[in-house]
Amino acid sequence: MAARIERVVTSGTFTLDGGAWDVDNNVWIVGDDSEALVIDAAHDADAIARALGGRTLRAIVSTHGHNDHVNAAPALAERTGAPVLLHPADLPLWKQTHPDRAPDGELGDGQVITVAGVELTVLHTPGHAPGAVCLHAPELTTVFTGDTLFSGGPGATGRSFSDFPTIIDSIRDRLLGLAPETAVRTGHGDGTTIGDEAPHLAEWIARGH
Ligand SMILES: [Fe+2]
Numbered sequence: 001m002a003a004r005i006e007r008v009v010t011s012g013t014f015t016l017d018g019g020a021w022d023v024d025n026n027v028w029i030v031g032d033d034s035e036a037l038v039i040d041a042a043h044d045a046d047a048i049a050r051a052l053g054g055r056t057l058r059a060i061v062s063t064h065g066h067n068d069h070v071n072a073a074p075a076l077a078e079r080t081g082a083p084v085l086l087h088p089a090d091l092p093l094w095k096q097t098h099p100d101r102a103p104d105g106e107l108g109d110g111q112v113i114t115v116a117g118v119e120l121t122v123l124h125t126p127g128h129a130p131g132a133v134c135l136h137a138p139e140l141t142t143v144f145t146g147d148t149l150f151s152g153g154p155g156a157t158g159r160s161f162s163d164f165p166t167i168i169d170s171i172r173d174r175l176l177g178l179a180p181e182t183a184v185r186t187g188h189g190d191g192t193t194i195g196d197e198a199p200h201l202a203e204w205i206a207r208g209h
Pocket residue numbers: 064066128147
């Protein structure tokens with residue numbers, strides 16, 4: 001298969017509820033030599049554009065509206081002509097970062113996005129954010145989870161717009177049933193697999209994060 005997955009790590013600041021934290025983000029590029037999709041245009045449009053090279057960018061998919069995942073999306077869209085896609089439930093978060101520039105299109109549960117002959121299915125997985133989504137690409141044995149599922153457990157739910165019982169429902173009902181060998185490609189840090197995480201659900205519920 002010609003389609004491949006690349007990771008670009010960019011650095012910047014996550015801001016919410018009056019706090020600010022230095023973060024490294026994973027920007028995922030799915031595509032082949034001629035076209036690609038970007039998952040989370042974080043921090044640095046120049047770095048992402050360099051990684052794309054001359055390829056046609058089909059879309060900029062936002063796993064959720066936190067500023068560190070969308071702050072470079074308008075600049076990348078302007079350079080490439082690609083539409084920025086976001087689940088509408090995260091518009092309030094998006095507007096905190098981009099009050100004068102709306103996303104170009106919506107993501108919805110069950111939507112299928114095709115790039116380089118590969119299908120990615122949108123899974124609405126609220127909890128970390130109300131409009132958080134994951135993208136499942138069975139042909140690549142991969143799920144892109146944004147900040148919903150990490151190596152070691154759920155994404156953070158301690159700040160505004162987040163809810164722990166909701167993220168647990170999303171992870172249990174939408175993610176842990178995927179094939180155990182599915183690679184989990186996260187919004188920050190190292191990846192994991194569904195099979196490595198699934199046995200720990202009860203621990204996460206018991207500890208409450
Ligand atoms: Fe986040």
